[in-house]
Amino acid sequence: MDSSSLLNSLLAQRKIALESASFLKRVPHPLPEDWEFERVEGMLLGLAIGDALGNPTESQIPAIRRQSHGEIRDYLPNRYADGRSLGVPSDDSQMAFWTLEQLLEDGGLVPDHLARKFSQNQIFGIGRTVTAFLRSYRDQGLPWEQSGQPSAGNGALMRIAPVLLPHLRRPSPELWADTALAGMITHNDSASNACCVAYVHILWECLRLKQAPEPSWWVETFVDTARELAGNTSYASRNLALPYEGPLWRFVEREVRQALKQNWSTLEACERWHSGAYLLETLPCVLYILARYGDHPEEAIVRAVNDTRDNDTVAAIVGAAVGALHGRAGLPARWIGSLLGRTTADDDWHIFELIESAKQTFWRADPPFTSDNVQAVLKFLPIFERPEYSPGKWIIREGEFPYFDYTSEVLDFIEALYSISLIKPFDWMNWEEGKQLVDNPMLVGKANLQTLRKLLTAHVRADRFAEGHLAAMFESGHIAMILKRMAELYPSSPSNNQ
Numbered sequence: 001m002d003s004s005s006l007l008n009s010l011l012a013q014r015k016i017a018l019e020s021a022s023f024l025k026r027v028p029h030p031l032p033e034d035w036e037f038e039r040v041e042g043m044l045l046g047l048a049i050g051d052a053l054g055n056p057t058e059s060q061i062p063a064i065r066r067q068s069h070g071e072i073r074d075y076l077p078n079r080y081a082d083g084r085s086l087g088v089p090s091d092d093s094q095m096a097f098w099t100l101e102q103l104l105e106d107g108g109l110v111p112d113h114l115a116r117k118f119s120q121n122q123i124f125g126i127g128r129t130v131t132a133f134l135r136s137y138r139d140q141g142l143p144w145e146q147s148g149q150p151s152a153g154n155g156a157l158m159r160i161a162p163v164l165l166p167h168l169r170r171p172s173p174e175l176w177a178d179t180a181l182a183g184m185i186t187h188n189d190s191a192s193n194a195c196c197v198a199y200v201h202i203l204w205e206c207l208r209l210k211q212a213p214e215p216s217w218w219v220e221t222f223v224d225t226a227r228e229l230a231g232n233t234s235y236a237s238r239n240l241a242l243p244y245e246g247p248l249w250r251f252v253e254r255e256v257r258q259a260l261k262q263n264w265s266t267l268e269a270c271e272r273w274h275s276g277a278y279l280l281e282t283l284p285c286v287l288y289i290l291a292r293y294g295d296h297p298e299e300a301i302v303r304a305v306n307d308t309r310d311n312d313t314v315a316a317i318v319g320a321a322v323g324a325l326h327g328r329a330g331l332p333a334r335w336i337g338s339l340l341g342r343t344t345a346d347d348d349w350h351i352f353e354l355i356e357s358a359k360q361t362f363w364r365a366d367p368p369f370t371s372d373n374v375q376a377v378l379k380f381l382p383i384f385e386r387p388e389y390s391p392g393k394w395i396i397r398e399g400e401f402p403y404f405d406y407t408s409e410v411l412d413f414i415e416a417l418y419s420i421s422l423i424k425p426f427d428w429m430n431w432e433e434g435k436q437l438v439d440n441p442m443l444v445g446k447a448n449l450q451t452l453r454k455l456l457t458a459h460v461r462a463d464r465f466a467e468g469h470l471a472a473m474f475e476s477g478h479i480a481m482i483l484k485r486m487a488e489l490y491p492s493s494p495s496n497n498q
Ligand SMILES: [Mg+2]
Pocket: 055, 058, 090, 091, 092, 125, 312, 313
């Protein structure tokens, strides 16, 4: 059954807390002709960055956080990274990237598989609602559609962004159905489901926009969608100084408009709304930060990290939006380069591979490889892995720049890489996270073919700018390591010729 039919049947049986609104039939606008996947990379990395910048000081009161850390603009030393200042994820990134992983595995959304995926690994900093979901789904064995909790926490919204990916090539109303179904798995609540759809709509538009929208666009776009989807619901403010009871969108509309008019600082505004893990508090903060700093991705994320209490989640939600709008290139390279990219305790760099696989699967695939043509490169492995192997020698002559004279095997090897199109043009100079692979041989031992291909490209191309770069990679054993991993992925078999 497709997602729209499944959603319609759940709506008819009143099993999903959502209004059967006309928005759900709307076809998302197509992506522009010259659109690049780089925007999606920005969206996913922005989410991971926001989470990692925020999570060491999650739920602290901004003034207290500032006393201990000053203004946070970089990852804090983290005990889960041996005290180094690296980006370590919490539940927000974990559940978002598990969503992406499951979408890749199934080729699209299969809600029960996603529910199972959420219940397989330890979730860092798990919230109360997801704990209750696990009790229903995993411990009591309830079906996925009965396991979502009636909670207006922000735990579905924080992880929802990847549902967009299977729709990039052929946008259809299935996108809204996927969003609602994926959201209700853990949080089956009117505000949560409506916020998820309205926010995915905002993300989709961000992916398309050529420049940051007007400040009022964020709240208007949100309210237009959420109003229709939420129905006649009532949510109460937890802040005694700011009493409110009514639909979430009305509060958001009133408050964010007022903040814009009064030009409150994001700190003032987020303190007024309390900025906790409750959607009535999260949404105004997210939309106001985006309204003020949508044209400045770094500042938007910094404000979310410093000026809110549930800062990892607010920053993850803000980060995905500014990442979608400005693309990967709009995010500071230092944040990308220092992101561990793990989704469990021991899968560092995994999110970067998931992003690469997503590009291959949901956008444009590189030409495929066969075991046979990879052998054209692998035949060099026995030579390069000899301990005494030397890739050549430096030639130093007076009056000339020193240069590295490669052996004929190395030159043949490079030619073979080109001949089977293993060299793939990409922006390798700004491939910040790739540097982690050179320092950490363990990661190469687990890499997928797309990553190996990017690594080989980066090294061969870098050699033109830094004489002897490739020689150093041979001498450290890095090139042999890449080929060894490739041999594991493409074992040669006697039946190859069949
Ligand atoms: Mg978190």
